[in-house]
Amino acid sequence: MTPRKSAIKTDLFAADFHQQKLDQLGDPLLRIASCIDFPALAAEVDRVAPRPTSPQGGRPPYPTETMVRILVLKRLYNLSDEQMEYQLLDRHSYQRFCGLVDAARLPDRTTIWHFENRIGVAGAEALFAAVEQQILQHGYVARGGQIIDATLVPAPKQHFSRDDKEQIKKNAMPADWSPAKRRQKDLDATWTKKHGKSTYGFKLSIGVDRKHKLIRKLVTDTASVHDSRHFEVVLDDWNTSAEVYADRGYPSQEREEQLKAQGYRSRIQRKGSRNHPLSECQQRRNHKIAKVRARVEHVFGAMEQMGGKCIRTIGQARADFALTMMAVTYNIKRLVFLEVGPMRAVACP
Template identity: 55%
Template sequence: MIKESLFAAEEREAKLDCLGDMLQVMEQHVDFKALAAEVDQVAPRRERGGRPPFPTELMVRALILQNLYGLSDEQMEYQVLDRLSFQRFLGLRRSSQIPDRTTFWTFRERLTVAKAGDALFEAVHRQLAQHGYIARGGHMMDASLVPVPRQHVTKEERQLIKQQAMPVGWKLAQRRQKDTEATWTQKQGKSTFGYKVSVSADRRYKLIRKVKVSTASEHDTLHLEDVLDHANTSRDLDGDKGYVDGSREHRLKARGWRVHIQHKAQKGKPLSACQERRNTRIARVRARVEHVFATLAQMGGKRLQCIGLDRATFQLTGKAATYNLRRLCSLRTCS
């Protein structure tokens, strides 16, 4: 016989705490009011009458939930209505008002237009420093392709897009659904349409320190200097074969950087045994950055459902900030 209780909700919340609700751990270590204040400063709300908007802190929390679990706006609306841990995290346990899918989209667009992704990422970075997690041990560099839905265009239309022109035959509805900024690239014989995210993570804590988002066709090596973290306590820099550039390596070494980039074999010139051993030593160090991308993939960061470089930049930067918050919880729990 099923036992009923007037205190069933409280009993379930207590059991969630015993099982280890990561959202409650995040609640203990993250200052969401400070994040909301940063968002309001960079992307202030516009009062237009009608129903008052939901508090910025609630919406920042919702954005973190979306990034943490890789949820679309429709899925987010359903989960907030259905899921106890989400309601508790958002402070909506006993509320009759729940944000809908349009509310989530509107808030994200507000931040995207204001280019608030970098400000939010830096606000998270400051909280990491307050907890004592400053960048240590050197840099681990890597990049990953992020696909978006493929575009069906003719050869003539593709040529116009490359010239940054809009085909005359496209209706307004078509223009809204066509991503004219994403590009094609090939990696290991596989074609990908979308964008690329380059990151620098510190070796000590595996926290993302710098992020750069570009179209997929831009080469990894173009972004290495953009994601260097000059605040890191070490000048060591580890990267794979995609970052080979002799002139840049000499320039960085002249500035005091200790550059550890894997050697790349050329056609007809295989690597020597010494070079192979060096590549293995570097691989053992930079393998830790693969853990970062594996976690981002678990959070739904290996695919985007958006159109345009600005939206891709905001969503991937926000995903990196959320990864850092998740990593902070793991570090605090283990310490």
């Protein structure tokens, strides 16, 4: 019998044809590149965390702009350093976005890890401020009031023996912990219970403007810290409206008086108690506020779409970095939506 011929035809220009097809479908990364001034972001990172120089020479580090783009990709698709290295090697769209199409060598997992350590939390905060500046340059001033809320962010669970817990409470290190084991133990994350479910990790508190649903301020902490502790920290003084929305976890007489003294209009939901249930008027007010306050849940939902509100890191400092980069990437994605429309869905690896 004669062998069947393959139905797949080969072409020397197949790669060019595939690239043209991808461009016709629309590369979401090109839309990000068209809206965001990445050189300006890189300049701000270099200002707070200057590039290292070696007197002995050696291979120069990758441009800061390239590494910033990699960090955005990493958070946008919730990739580990190992997966980021693989996807850079595998995906032409990633290489094009990072300016690495013709590069002989690509950043590996160690390079990405060292860059994150170099810029640290200060670098992530500088990126957040720089993106906010570009948001304002595009004309998206905080409008319509602000919505304040917090969300729990799970971290890798830790398991301690009873003796370990006793030592940790005394600010002592268990004697049988090797340096390698110590590096894998998170002594900063805490447990908390919400809606009957226990969560181990950290907390992200944000202030979002009602009009554009952009994160204007943020603060991070451990999971056990109450949401209301960071209310004043994420309060934005530059919103064009004086209305402040929040759920039933934030009300207090002192806060109401303070907001009024500062010229704000409180739209914080009332909370009933066992002997003092909410009146029908208060329930209607809460329902009206909930319709507006729900917009902040869209922000947290968008973070879930970027791979989920979770981190793989150990310790408060790395959690602060990861959560701040999560907010940076969300604002970038939201700005692209406001400027050129929704990004087409791209399957995450």
